[in-house]
Amino acid sequence: xxxxxxxxxxxxxxxxxxxxxxxxxxxxxxxxxxxxxxxxxxxxxxxxxxxxxxxxxxxxxxxxxxxxxxxxxxxxxxxxxxxxxxxxxxxxxxxxxxxxxxxxxxxxxxxxxx
Amino acid sequence: xxxxxxxxxxxxxxxxxxxxxxxxxxxxxxxxxxxxxxxxxxxxxxxxxxxxxxxxxxxxxxxxxxxxxxxxxxxxxxxxxxxxxxxxxxxxxxxxxxxxxxxxxxxxxxxxxxx
Numbered sequence: 001x002x003x004x005x006x007x008x009x010x011x012x013x014x015x016x017x018x019x020x021x022x023x024x025x026x027x028x029x030x031x032x033x034x035x036x037x038x039x040x041x042x043x044x045x046x047x048x049x050x051x052x053x054x055x056x057x058x059x060x061x062x063x064x065x066x067x068x069x070x071x072x073x074x075x076x077x078x079x080x081x082x083x084x085x086x087x088x089x090x091x092x093x094x095x096x097x098x099x100x101x102x103x104x105x106x107x108x109x110x111x112x113x114x
Numbered sequence: 115x116x117x118x119x120x121x122x123x124x125x126x127x128x129x130x131x132x133x134x135x136x137x138x139x140x141x142x143x144x145x146x147x148x149x150x151x152x153x154x155x156x157x158x159x160x161x162x163x164x165x166x167x168x169x170x171x172x173x174x175x176x177x178x179x180x181x182x183x184x185x186x187x188x189x190x191x192x193x194x195x196x197x198x199x200x201x202x203x204x205x206x207x208x209x210x211x212x213x214x215x216x217x218x219x220x221x222x223x224x225x226x227x228x229x
Contacts, residue, residue: 036217
């Protein structure tokens with residue numbers, strides 16, 4: 001079946017440090033891949049997405065590249081800020097018929113210290 | 115732009131009580147979803163509705179029922195609440211048109227405690 005595995009947190013970094021959050025997936029066919037972010041007390045927001053192999057999604061300084069050969073979609077940011085503290089979810093969508101449902105990883109909590 | 119609106123934001127129930135969580139979206143999205151979020155478990159799909167008039171079970175449907183009242187509204191009902199249903203519940207919607215890949219838009223959640 002389809003599944004997403006993320007690195008376990010929490011991850012604690014100092015401001016301006018480099019961030020990597022690992023995400024690998026298992027899926028049949030060619031899923032679309034997503035990163036969502038959840039700030040404290042809020043719902044999830046779409047951060048970036050990629051729909052085919054070698055696509056790079058980017059937003060707010062975050063990037064992730066769809067690697068089919070390694071079934072990975074790692075999230076990176078060159079210089080994190082305190083405001084990036086949140087929980088990050090990797091997700092995939094595999095279309096079956098006319099319906100595609102998002103399947104989420106368990107989330108990785110990031111804390112950035114000043 | 116309201117997006118996805120969930121009510122209530124917080125609720126405490128006694129075991130055996132019933133309640134309905136409300137969700138409405140104003141983006142003319144076809145599909146709507148109910149997830150629950152538990153520590154260390156990520157988000158798990160309870161039920162979804164691909165279009166008005168249809169509903170389907172997700173990963174963890176037991177103990178819940180849903181109603182897609184119209185295109186805008188999708189409610190989740192707990193008939194007899196149990197402590198295991200203590201969780202944060204999120205409603206989401208998407209265009210979900212075949213061939214178009216879009217993300218989901220989430221509500222801000224309902225924090226439910228069953229004592």
